[in-house]
Amino acid sequence: MIHQAKSLAKSVVGKKSTILLAATLGLGGLFFSTTASAAGLGVQQTSAERGQEIAFTRKLGNCLACHHINGGVSGGTIAPPLVGMKLRFPDRAQLRAQIYDPRVKNPDTSMLPFGAHSILTPAQLEDLVEFLYTL
Amino acid sequence: MINETKGKKMNHISTKTIAGLLLLGLSSLVSASPESDAKAFKKYFTDRFPDVPYNDYINGAYTIDKSGRENWEAIEEFPPYEPFIDEGRAMWEKPFKNGKTFKTACFPDGPAIKHKYPMWDKEKKMVMTLPLALNNCLKANGEKPMKYKKGPINNIMAYLAYEARGKKINVVIPKDEPGALAAYEEGKKFYFQRRGQLNFSCASCHMQNAGLKLRSEILSPALGHPSGFPVYRSKWGTVGTLHRRFTGCNKQVRAKAFKAHGPEYRNLEYFLTAMSNGLEWNGPSARK
Amino acid sequence: MKKFLLMGCSILIAASVGCTGNQASEEKAAMKTEAKKGVEKVAEKPKCTVEASHIVDADNARKRAASVGGEWRDTAKFIKQAHAAVKAGKCHKAEALAKKALMEGQLGYEQAMSQKELKMPGYFKF
Numbered sequence: 001m002i003h004q005a006k007s008l009a010k011s012v013v014g015k016k017s018t019i020l021l022a023a024t025l026g027l028g029g030l031f032f033s034t035t036a037s038a039a040g041l042g043v044q045q046t047s048a049e050r051g052q053e054i055a056f057t058r059k060l061g062n063c064l065a066c067h068h069i070n071g072g073v074s075g076g077t078i079a080p081p082l083v084g085m086k087l088r089f090p091d092r093a094q095l096r097a098q099i100y101d102p103r104v105k106n107p108d109t110s111m112l113p114f115g116a117h118s119i120l121t122p123a124q125l126e127d128l129v130e131f132l133y134t135l
Numbered sequence: 136m137i138n139e140t141k142g143k144k145m146n147h148i149s150t151k152t153i154a155g156l157l158l159l160g161l162s163s164l165v166s167a168s169p170e171s172d173a174k175a176f177k178k179y180f181t182d183r184f185p186d187v188p189y190n191d192y193i194n195g196a197y198t199i200d201k202s203g204r205e206n207w208e209a210i211e212e213f214p215p216y217e218p219f220i221d222e223g224r225a226m227w228e229k230p231f232k233n234g235k236t237f238k239t240a241c242f243p244d245g246p247a248i249k250h251k252y253p254m255w256d257k258e259k260k261m262v263m264t265l266p267l268a269l270n271n272c273l274k275a276n277g278e279k280p281m282k283y284k285k286g287p288i289n290n291i292m293a294y295l296a297y298e299a300r301g302k303k304i305n306v307v308i309p310k311d312e313p314g315a316l317a318a319y320e321e322g323k324k325f326y327f328q329r330r331g332q333l334n335f336s337c338a339s340c341h342m343q344n345a346g347l348k349l350r351s352e353i354l355s356p357a358l359g360h361p362s363g364f365p366v367y368r369s370k371w372g373t374v375g376t377l378h379r380r381f382t383g384c385n386k387q388v389r390a391k392a393f394k395a396h397g398p399e400y401r402n403l404e405y406f407l408t409a410m411s412n413g414l415e416w417n418g419p420s421a422r423k
Numbered sequence: 424m425k426k427f428l429l430m431g432c433s434i435l436i437a438a439s440v441g442c443t444g445n446q447a448s449e450e451k452a453a454m455k456t457e458a459k460k461g462v463e464k465v466a467e468k469p470k471c472t473v474e475a476s477h478i479v480d481a482d483n484a485r486k487r488a489a490s491v492g493g494e495w496r497d498t499a500k501f502i503k504q505a506h507a508a509v510k511a512g513k514c515h516k517a518e519a520l521a522k523k524a525l526m527e528g529q530l531g532y533e534q535a536m537s538q539k540e541l542k543m544p545g546y547f548k549f
Contacts, residue, residue, distance in 0.1 A: 065349050074351040078344045103334075108545045110339045117332050117530060118523070172549045179547055324541040329534065332495050332527070336544075343546050391494040399492065 051131025054124050055082075061120060061128055066111070070135065078110065085132040096129050169308045169319055169409055176410040180358040184346060192359030193417040195366075199346045200353040207421065216293050216367040216419040219374045223294025226287060231276045237291075241272035249292075249299035250416050253306060253405045255315040262318050262401040266292065266376060270396075283395035284382065289374040292365045296418030304362065304416060306409035322406025325399060331390030337403075340384075352423070361408045363420035374419060377404060471514035477521040478505045484528025493535025498527040 045053075055063040056072050067082045068075035075081070089095035098105065100115030114120045120128065167175075181189060187198055197204045227246055230236050238245045252265040266288055270280035281288040308315045329336045340349070341357035348354070364377040378395035381403065385392040393399040482502050488494045505520035543549065 076350050077348040078354075108343070110335070110343055112333050117334060118526060119332060167549050175547075175549050320541070324538075327541060327543060328538045330493065332497075332530075334534070338544065338547065343544065386496055389496040391489070391496050391499070393492075 047127045047130040048134050049131075050124075051127035051129070054120065054128050055131055060124065061114065063128075082132060082135050085135045092129060092133070095132060096125060099125060099128060169316070172323070173410050173412050177358060177413075179342065180345070180356050184356070190414065192356060192411070193362035193414050195360070195363055195420070195422060196353045196355035198356055198359065203353065203423070210421045214367070214419075215369075215421055216365075216374050219290050219293035219365075219367070219419065220297045221294075222287075222290035223292070223297075226291045227294055231273075231278050233276055235276055237269070237272060240276050241268070246295055246298040247302065249295045249418070250302035250304065253401065253408055255307070255309055255312055255318070255405075257309075257312060260312075260314050261398070262315075262322075262405045264378075264396055264401055264404055265295065266378070267396045267401070284376060284379040285373075288376060289365050292376055293374050293419040296365060296416065299416045300418070302416050304408060304411045304414050306405065306412055308405075308409065318402045319406055319409065321398075322402035322404070325403045326406055331385065331388035333388040335388040337384065337407075357407070357410065359411050359414050361404065361411060362414055362417045363422070365419050366422045367419060368422045370423065469512050469514055471509045471512070471517050474505075474514045474517040474521060475509050477518060477525070478502060478509070481505070481521045481524035481528060484525050484532065486528075488528045488531035488535065491532060491535040491539075493531040493533075495527045495531045498524050498531070501527070 052071070054061040055069060058065070063069060063082065064072045064075045066076040066078035067080065068077070069082045085095065089098070099120075101113045102109045102111040103113055103116075112119055114128075115122070115125055177189070180192065181187075184199060191198050194204075194207075197207045224246075227237050231240065233240075242248050244251075249265055252268065253262050255261075256263040266281075266283055269288075269291060270283075273280050281291075308319050310316075326337045329339070337357070340354050341360065344354050345356040346353060361377055364380070365374045366380070367374045376395070378400050381400050382392040382395060481498075485494060485498045485502065488498070501520045501524040505517045505524065508514075508517035508520060
């Protein structure tokens, strides 16, 4: 992939080596950051990227256990798919509250009280909300 | 109503007794009988999965998991638990140092005895489980008791389960033993209590969400749950007991597990097995 | 030239060693004890007294939760790790772990107590 892109860049830019360098660096950076976020390497991530990692990782949010999430593998069928989150929760604070302690709205819920039981830290909750808003 | 008329008729009885009678009447209204509980339990699942034949509930997740079932049936053709049954038979037959065997020392009706447990022990005033009874027998005969979760216990349990295959689950909660009903009620409470950091009850997964997928795994229905134990679990790579599974479930929801064959799990087994009264014993069996 | 310098040096060294022979051994001994002290100073860890008392609080909270069947899986582990942190002189780490364990103990207790009576869920009634 990268090699293809490189040669493409070469043919377009020709001998303008400085631009070529910038282009490959940019591409490489993009490629690296996506693989790195999945592998959890210490590369600078955006809040939403960290949130995705939290949502997919078993020992963190493990949202995939119960929810289908686009981009995640074999999400569960216990709870509704996580789509259109901004539409469903226009109020960001409400979405956060739902994750913090879903028992408030429904005492019979099988969703975990991620905040109230300190399963996730406040910072992790923020990242998670940030990610959910991209869905 | 009944208690009121009773009160009027028995004028000579002190008001205290009448109050007591009223209370008794009330409490029996609040907590239904184990028989009606089992009926409601069964109905919950037969309503939820109308296509599943009742007798199929002894097959755990494969009761519902159509795609996994074929693969499972193939595994059961050459069961991975077979060597455990053979080992268990040898344990059953091997004499203790005092010359007695399990059968001659403690279980004259053996080896088909698994279906008699869990039972209310009238002398000890507690729920008696088969592994506990086996260990009590060993201790009484100067032998070393077995560990409850791993090792030889699984061999003898596999053998005894095999010998009781096809017998009906029939847990009795004797009406003349108030302790028995109390133990049953404790087990029932345990079943619906949320616990651990993840705040799940047994029922959260195996009733509320039975048949749904946790990631790619179908959650098994509670009805019939104890029937197939001990189970050869691919995840364990060996045969394991019901109480080992209880322990695993509790740890999974990040609760501290209770002691195998301690009062909490014994009462839980008592309740859970009573809910499956009428189904067949089908252990040992294979699970993922 | 070079040789001269070398010779001078060696004489100087020999002289200084010769003159201060006894002194040197005394000094060596003194240095040794000082070095020992130094080692002790490095090995001497902060006592984390406050943190240690917080671990006791956390363990009490854990026991209270356990008494009603509400102990969580990892609370005892955190307390164990906190004790180890105190031993290693890592007071901040000990404090963080004790805090986490205390909170788990309290939450576990509350969780169990809120369900002291059988509460049937909405999706199923006997």
